[in-house]
Amino acid sequence: MTLSKESVLETLRNVALEPGGDPVSRGLIHALAVETGVVRFVLEGAPLSELESLRPRVEAAVKELPGVVSVTAVIPAGSAPRIGGHPTPQAGPLPVAGVKHVIAIGSGKGGVGKSTVSANLAVALSRAGKKVGLLDADIYGPSQPRMMGINRRPASPDGKTILPLQAHGLTLMSIGFMLKEEEAIIWRGPMLMGALQQMLGQVVWDYYGALDVLIVDLPPGTGDIQLSLCQKTKIDGAIIVSTPQDIAMLDARKALDMFRRLNTPVIGLIENMSTYVCPNCGHEVHLFGHGGVEAESKRLDIPFLGALPLDLEVRLSGDSGTPAATGDGPAAQAYAAIAQQLIASGRV
Numbered sequence: 001m002t003l004s005k006e007s008v009l010e011t012l013r014n015v016a017l018e019p020g021g022d023p024v025s026r027g028l029i030h031a032l033a034v035e036t037g038v039v040r041f042v043l044e045g046a047p048l049s050e051l052e053s054l055r056p057r058v059e060a061a062v063k064e065l066p067g068v069v070s071v072t073a074v075i076p077a078g079s080a081p082r083i084g085g086h087p088t089p090q091a092g093p094l095p096v097a098g099v100k101h102v103i104a105i106g107s108g109k110g111g112v113g114k115s116t117v118s119a120n121l122a123v124a125l126s127r128a129g130k131k132v133g134l135l136d137a138d139i140y141g142p143s144q145p146r147m148m149g150i151n152r153r154p155a156s157p158d159g160k161t162i163l164p165l166q167a168h169g170l171t172l173m174s175i176g177f178m179l180k181e182e183e184a185i186i187w188r189g190p191m192l193m194g195a196l197q198q199m200l201g202q203v204v205w206d207y208y209g210a211l212d213v214l215i216v217d218l219p220p221g222t223g224d225i226q227l228s229l230c231q232k233t234k235i236d237g238a239i240i241v242s243t244p245q246d247i248a249m250l251d252a253r254k255a256l257d258m259f260r261r262l263n264t265p266v267i268g269l270i271e272n273m274s275t276y277v278c279p280n281c282g283h284e285v286h287l288f289g290h291g292g293v294e295a296e297s298k299r300l301d302i303p304f305l306g307a308l309p310l311d312l313e314v315r316l317s318g319d320s321g322t323p324a325a326t327g328d329g330p331a332a333q334a335y336a337a338i339a340q341q342l343i344a345s346g347r348v
Contacts, residue, residue: 003037012062038069040074044076087190101214101236105216108222108253113241118144142176163204238259239268248288253296271293288310305338
């Protein structure tokens, strides 16, 4: 057998772990390099004690391969714990250590720009002088690593606590920091809830200083993550994002009903993609209708926080990792106005 990355991985797949799986299937092998008989790789993604006990086993297994001269399995200082598992029991909703206020950003359906609103609103609050954290709780589709322009594994000094990352003045955590960008999460409900609990309870949110507010970017819909968050964590309130058209508002009403049933106050509604202004001629058109969210907020007596335009710059800045709210254009001004409303209301 010719020594190659494939042959090393195949050998590592035969190293059995407790309670099951192997180092490759559990995602513990990183940065594998094979060159002229020298094999190097990083062991990362489990508690430090587990990695230390595993290292001699994987090194011994690889040394048995023909052509191997030396094997080095590196455990980075502050190796991060593995995210995902069964949730631990607790008595009731708990505060998040190091955080004064927790605000969830939700939507009844996908595609309405909820994650974009979460990222830019967090930046706007930070620019207004608040100490802000952003938790990407969309486990299946984490987008904040791309929007924030940062994607590296957080460190863990003890294999239990997790040190968050920073970008654009925000304290950040996302399951996406633990994965390759194209790697899918294929978990059932208990694994999702366990991951959420870890990101809320094991992340040292005040590592860079106590937070005034933690913005939680929820997945779309009314599923396990929303239920777990509202039942396990003390939430100051939720903000619903919707586009103006009737079909979007139909789903937004379901999100409103969910938060009502979970005794989580809805502190405001935001109409996204409210209007489009042609950059060439200045003509304004309402591609998805206009005013539907504001009308709904009046009907339900819920504060209307503002209307946000459909703006190419918002999309381009999000894709490039620098949210539009970091600038001074119309989109940044719109987010700044919403941030000021929240601050004036005492919610953050």
